[in-house]
Amino acid sequence: MNDRQDSYDRYDPRTAQEQQLLGYDAYGRPVYGQVPAQPAPPDPQYGQHYGQQQDQQQYGYDYQGYDGQQYYPQQPAADYGQQEYPRAQEPQQAQAGQAPSYGYDTRQAQQWIPQQSAPEPPGPLAEPEPRPRRAQVPEPRRADSAPDAPDYRTEQFAFIDQPDEDSEDVIDWLKFTESRTERREEARRRGRKRVVALIVVLALLLVGGVGYLWYDGKLPFLDGPGQKKDPAAASGPQKRDMIVVHLHNTKKGGTSTALLVDNVTTQKGATVLVPNTLNVPRDDGTGTALGKAVEDGGLGVRESLDSVLGTHIGGTWRLDTPFLENLVELVGGIEVDTDTALPADEAAKAPAVAQGQKQHLSGAMAVAYATYRAQAEPEAKQLDRLGKVLYGVLRKVPGDPKSATVTVESMGQILDPALNAQTLGALLAKLGEHAKEGAYRTDVLAVKPDGTLTDDSSKNVVKEVLGGSFTAAQAGTAPRVGLKDATGDEKTQIAAKAALLNGGYTFVDGGRADKTQSTTQITYQDDAQRARAVDVAKTLGLPESVVKKAENAVNADVVVTLGKDYKPS
Known part of the structure; x- marks a missing residue:
């Protein structure tokens, strides 16, 4: 603030008297007041400041009047625990011979301060008075405490950092122990993961192996889709x-x-x-x-x-x-x-x-x-x-x-x-x-001493591997007739063989049976061969009752097993 403005602030044109410095406001600006006990009321042209300032908002608006006078609405100071600064003394104190002392009251809403430039610069600014410390209220004694117990208060204690030369070693040891524990836990977790992974791999291998064996038909009592069927089990004719x-x-x-x-x-x-x-x-x-x-x-x-x-x-x-x-x-x-x-x-x-x-x-x-x-x-x-x-x-x-x-x-x-x-x-x-x-x-092929096939060879090799059967005979050809001797008489067999050859049949030597039997039997396997079996019986002079459907012991269309009842004609 320049000297002219300062002189103007201290001079009141209405009273033609120089004002006295009363103090400083919250913004550090000087506050001046008049010495007379009863300050002159403000001119009506400037408005009723004392009544209006209480109703206006406290945001520091400037109201300009004539003669350069300014009116500043005062903002309340921050509340520091409801602290109060000394108020300005009343005019009666001035009349009693005491210098009037004016202060700033934080509870006062607004104050009209006329400002005027002064002809000479003000003196050095007074240092602000130190704020009084807030009184500490002692804590009340607990009801449950003993009457003779010492009266200790919280403010009497304080935490003091006392450095210890072994503190760093203790911290390092704690860090080492913690890191070692973490490493052990991590090792245990990795071990558990490896065991779980190994179990999963073994389970997959087991499932895959069992699946392969099932698919290939190598599991007992289970037929897989990829299993190659045995010739004996395959249905239908085979090429x-x-x-x-x-x-x-x-x-x-x-x-x-x-x-x-x-x-x-x-x-x-x-x-x-x-x-x-x-x-x-x-x-x-x-x-x-x-x-x-x-x-x-x-x-x-x-x-x-x-x-x-x-x-x-x-x-x-x-x-x-x-x-x-x-x-x-x-x-x-x-x-x-x-x-x-x-x-x-x-x-x-x-x-x-x-x-x-x-x-x-x-x-x-x-x-x-x-x-x-x-x-x-x-x-x-x-x-x-x-x-x-x-x-x-x-x-x-x-x-x-x-x-x-x-x-x-x-x-x-x-x-x-x-x-x-x-x-x-x-x-x-x-x-x-x-x-x-x-x-x-x-x-x-297993062959008997007489040159005929054994029953096992006929079933397991001739039929299963070679596919040989009576169905091999082509249509229109003479049926194949097998002859097995169960009489034990070579002459009877020769007579039956001659009768079959003379009848136009293809003769298949079935050899001798392991044991003799009393009756003659003529067997066939396919129903289509029943008529031929009946014709063979008539050729040998046997009744139709000896013909029946059964598994042939010799690989032929019709098989004749001679018994002791057979009498050559």
């Missing part, structure tokens, strides 16, 4: 491709016969080894051994086998031992589980064959092992060795029919006119795929 193989030993003599079967319906393969002692019929109706029929040239052997087994063989493969040796060499040798050791054969230029599993055999070794038969050893042993060699060859034959055909043609074999290289190559390729997948079996 089979079949050829007969005759192995001729060109150096030592002798022959061996095997049937190669591709079951197209069940996608399985098989080798059925046929003993040379099997009795097969000739064109004149008489019987002969299979081995003799093959050595005589093999003409009609395929048809004879069809008649005995009830099969439909598609072709004949004559395989001489030199061509077998070439075939094994072409496929790069074979692996065979040998059951016996063979010495070296200098004449055949074959090295010794060791005994054991997965023995590698060259072409000459394979021929020597396939044809080996020890002295007084049953023929089934030698046939089993031939089956192992054929199985080893099939596993090495290319799976592509064209490549297999090239292998057959490179072998240099002269084939039967009914079987060309393309047909043989395609069949060997299919059988090779079955052998690689493990869907392959090898069986030996």
